[in-house]
Amino acid sequence: MALVRTCLSKILSHRTRNPFLSYLSPPPLTLSLPRIHSFTLSASLSTSHTTRFKPICLYHSQGKCTKMDDLIHLEKFNHDSSRELQVNISELNKIRSQNLDFFLILDLEGKVEILEFPVLMISAKTLQVEGIFHRFVRPSNMSEQRINEYIEGKYGKFGVDRVWHDTAIPFKEVIEEFEAWLMQQKLWIGGELNRAAFVTCGNWDLKTKVPQQCEVSRIKLPPYFMEWINLKDVYLNFYNRRATGMVTMMKELQIPLVGRHHLGIDDTKNIARVLQHMLVDGALIQITARRNPRSPRDVNFLFKNRI
Ligand SMILES: [Zn+2]
Numbered sequence: 001m002a003l004v005r006t007c008l009s010k011i012l013s014h015r016t017r018n019p020f021l022s023y024l025s026p027p028p029l030t031l032s033l034p035r036i037h038s039f040t041l042s043a044s045l046s047t048s049h050t051t052r053f054k055p056i057c058l059y060h061s062q063g064k065c066t067k068m069d070d071l072i073h074l075e076k077f078n079h080d081s082s083r084e085l086q087v088n089i090s091e092l093n094k095i096r097s098q099n100l101d102f103f104l105i106l107d108l109e110g111k112v113e114i115l116e117f118p119v120l121m122i123s124a125k126t127l128q129v130e131g132i133f134h135r136f137v138r139p140s141n142m143s144e145q146r147i148n149e150y151i152e153g154k155y156g157k158f159g160v161d162r163v164w165h166d167t168a169i170p171f172k173e174v175i176e177e178f179e180a181w182l183m184q185q186k187l188w189i190g191g192e193l194n195r196a197a198f199v200t201c202g203n204w205d206l207k208t209k210v211p212q213q214c215e216v217s218r219i220k221l222p223p224y225f226m227e228w229i230n231l232k233d234v235y236l237n238f239y240n241r242r243a244t245g246m247v248t249m250m251k252e253l254q255i256p257l258v259g260r261h262h263l264g265i266d267d268t269k270n271i272a273r274v275l276q277h278m279l280v281d282g283a284l285i286q287i288t289a290r291r292n293p294r295s296p297r298d299v300n301f302l303f304k305n306r307i
Contacts, residue, residue, distance in 0.1 A: 113139035116264035136168035
């Protein structure tokens with residue numbers, strides 16, 4: 001009962017403070033309900049709150065689901081990348097005019113080599129999910145045995161190691177497919193991105209990891225990775241508060257964490273929710289880091305106050 005109460009009060013306080021974000025699908029409750037009903041309602045709300053999360057179909061997110069006519073599969077897994085990312089239309093007028101049309105939220109997984117490359121495309125005007133690109137990545141410089149151990153340790157705990165083994169492709173192929181996707185979305189025709197920018201949580205993904213993986217995979221650093229937005233820097237300058245990571249930003253903005261933290265595709269959705277929140281709060285989301293075109297290893301940071 002106490003737990004249920006706490007849960008309900010958290011949900012209610014979240015709804016009250018963030019009325020524009022409809023992450024929680026049940027209709028608003030009033031606090032003036034009779035006590036006896038309040039328990040029944042809070043219990044069912046609490047249940048729906050815990051059961052509502054539907055894991056994303058990791059075959060579908062990669063364009064590889066073959067069970068779209070299997071009702072049990074559809075009931076068990078989420079096939080809609082915009083789920084839990086709906087924003088109330090009446091709040092869109094609070095958004096400042098941005099210099100970009102689209103944000104590409106990227107959150108790589110894998111410390112030794114990249115294991116997952118998820119990108120969520122969000123419109124800067126409607127805040128809607130306009131596209132998704134997601135691939136599991138097979139390391140190119142590792143023995144089979146080491147890969148198996150690595151994947152077991154990383155994805156076994158989420159129960160998604162099987163889908164990883166079924167679908168992972170080498171980074172070089174991921175990049176080729178990503179470029180085809182960028183072109184299809186009219187975001188890129190060579191050179192820099194067109195009216196779009198990557199949004200990451202920290203600089204590690206694009207400053208460090210992508211160039212490292214390009215070396216290991218023996219490909220040139222693609223030109224669209226020359227600049228990016230570190231959301232933590234924008235957060236610091238907008239709210240005047242230092243956040244060490246995604247979870248801290250979410251706690252401070254009272255956004256509930258959805259999905260499995262450190263499953264890349266779920267993390268991009270959580271970062272997207274922080275971004276949506278900041279946009280509705282009136283933030284201008286600008287480029288924070290840019291590589292020197294003559295010496296791409298050198299990165300210039302564009303904000304004076306940085307995390
Ligand atoms: Zn599926």
